[in-house]
Amino acid sequence: MTSIPIRPILFVATLALPGCGALLSEGSSAAAGIGGASLANAVGAGAAATTGIGLGVQAATRAGVQYAQRDAQRDAQLAVAAAAGPLAPGGVAPWKVGYRVPIHPDETGQVTVARLIEAGGLRCKEIVFSVDAPARGATAASRAFYTATICQDGTTWRWATAEPATERWGALQ
Secondary structure (H helix, E strand, O other), X not given: OOOOOHHHHHHHHHHXXXXXXXXXXXXHHHHHHHHHHHHHHHOOOOHHHHHHHHHHHHHHHHHHHHHHHHHHHHHHHHHHHHHHOOOOOOOEEEEEEOOOOOOXXXXXXXXXXXXXXXXXXXXXXXXXXXXXXXXXXXXXXXXXXXXXXXXXXXXXXXXXXXXXXXXXXXXXX
């Protein structure tokens, strides 16, 4: 029986967790595909079955990573909306989010309400928020700004912008 190279795959996947989303998505799905194909080959599956199993495992892993990225996006959106909800126009509040799955580092920033939008029972706010990146090694601290719209749903403020900045959320809009 052929030994399955699990340790190198796990090592590479662990290194990719807090890194770039593209590296995480492609690296983990490729590693999973290779691992799945190795396992299929080890148990004696034919070439076609081994390829099919490898591709299936790769697709499932990619879908899982994308789900985790959407979950992290939702957590950040809820944190920003919760901080902005009680603010009057011109008010400023800090926000922060800690991710359950360490796809990328926890985030912090500030949010301000630019204007209140009320009509026909809808209560919404146009907001501007920052995402602050602390200094890391040779990289200086930075701050990026984004706009969004949030709306009140009962006592909860929710993200209402259909398409946040592409730079911020990438292909997960």
